[in-house]
Amino acid sequence: MVSFKFIHAADLHLDSQFKGISELSEGIRSFLRESTFASLDRLVQLAISEQVDFLVISGDVYDAQDSSLQAQLRFHEALDRLGGQGIRAYIIHGNHDPLDSPRMKSGKKEHVHVFGPEFEQVVAIRRQDKRPAAVIGGISYPTSKVTENTSLHFRRNREESLFHIALLHANVDGDPAHETYSPCTRQDLIGSGYDYWALGHIHKRQVLHERPHIVYPGNIQGRSVRETGKKGCYVVQVNDIGEPNMEFHELDTVRWFQETIPIDGVEDEEAFQLLVEDRMQYIRNECPGKMSIVRFILTGRGSLHEKLEDGRIADELLHELQRRAVRSAVETSGFEGLVWVESFQVRSGPWVDRHALLKEDSFLGELLRFAQQTREEGNSRSELLRSALNPLTSNRELSRLLSGIDEEEKTLWLNRAEEMAIHLLSGHQEGKGDKEIDEA
Numbered sequence: 001m002v003s004f005k006f007i008h009a010a011d012l013h014l015d016s017q018f019k020g021i022s023e024l025s026e027g028i029r030s031f032l033r034e035s036t037f038a039s040l041d042r043l044v045q046l047a048i049s050e051q052v053d054f055l056v057i058s059g060d061v062y063d064a065q066d067s068s069l070q071a072q073l074r075f076h077e078a079l080d081r082l083g084g085q086g087i088r089a090y091i092i093h094g095n096h097d098p099l100d101s102p103r104m105k106s107g108k109k110e111h112v113h114v115f116g117p118e119f120e121q122v123v124a125i126r127r128q129d130k131r132p133a134a135v136i137g138g139i140s141y142p143t144s145k146v147t148e149n150t151s152l153h154f155r156r157n158r159e160e161s162l163f164h165i166a167l168l169h170a171n172v173d174g175d176p177a178h179e180t181y182s183p184c185t186r187q188d189l190i191g192s193g194y195d196y197w198a199l200g201h202i203h204k205r206q207v208l209h210e211r212p213h214i215v216y217p218g219n220i221q222g223r224s225v226r227e228t229g230k231k232g233c234y235v236v237q238v239n240d241i242g243e244p245n246m247e248f249h250e251l252d253t254v255r256w257f258q259e260t261i262p263i264d265g266v267e268d269e270e271a272f273q274l275l276v277e278d279r280m281q282y283i284r285n286e287c288p289g290k291m292s293i294v295r296f297i298l299t300g301r302g303s304l305h306e307k308l309e310d311g312r313i314a315d316e317l318l319h320e321l322q323r324r325a326v327r328s329a330v331e332t333s334g335f336e337g338l339v340w341v342e343s344f345q346v347r348s349g350p351w352v353d354r355h356a357l358l359k360e361d362s363f364l365g366e367l368l369r370f371a372q373q374t375r376e377e378g379n380s381r382s383e384l385l386r387s388a389l390n391p392l393t394s395n396r397e398l399s400r401l402l403s404g405i406d407e408e409e410k411t412l413w414l415n416r417a418e419e420m421a422i423h424l425l426s427g428h429q430e431g432k433g434d435k436e437i438d439e440a
């Protein structure tokens, strides 16, 4: 065997539109639009500086089936830059960019291999001496929906001693957060005899198994607040006895955060603002060269909750922080180091002794016990959600919107409803009642 080095990337989603975040200034919006391309540039630079023998991309190069001309041109340019350095690329297409998508016609590139709809295997060679380095097996999505277990096509010829790499866009072990395309199990992959499963589809970076390696590198640029943290690819060095050594490299230019701020003990708006600004500074220090987008999740219990409940304080602070962000971007004419607050999600509660309330023989006590029970029992929670949301489903538009909400989000609604009930029923309504009595 010969030692060699390759890059495993997936889910480039070039030219993602970043819909769903409103209130963005034009400059910030175009910086976001450019981010998937900027990450692609970094990927190419990395391949060149690491002197890899080849690059594999495990599907979803483009974000949409009608991939923009810009996305295609930029991707071809990237491939040409790799070709100029003698770096080959092996590519499969996934559910977002299947083979039947309309694409511009471009001449075949000598150094690029795009796998077709039928399983095939090719031999990759080492760059400097052209010696065979690895067998690469792969299969692309012919259409956007592949429901067959395509991993079963991958079978190693036991006589073949070369390192085996499998390129597959698939949902392994049925991750419920993603569409179950090309469903397969870890055992299917382990049983194939391949040494490294270069997977795509799930955007969260994860190593499911080692020896054989089963790897999702995640996408190269986060696209929403659900895709937080570092994004990038793996550089894999395989030594001459076929042992892979992986190193993660970040490639993102915009990073997403979800930060929790407990409001316990926060006295007033000013203290709250300082806390938020402190956290923003921390994020800025974490990634000074990137733009960061953060969602703050307010938890805990405290007197500040009364003020957060009607949403005004959080809204006003949000607008102020966004206004400052735009101003500083204009002043420094750059978005590096910018921290954009996407929203505040109020999940806090009023200051109450919840344990005491739970034991209380009252309507509120009863309600909290019921809430506790539904939280613990999946069935009664689903039943409660179903009956509560049922009246809305007669409206087509609402029904459509509801179908896109997952269980986790609905559970948050239930928690929120519980906090509102405590707020309204426990006499914690900004002490209004008490005050009127005092004044009377």
Ligand SMILES: [Mn+2]
Binding pocket: 011, 013, 060, 096, 201, 202, 203
């Ligand atoms: Mn994808």
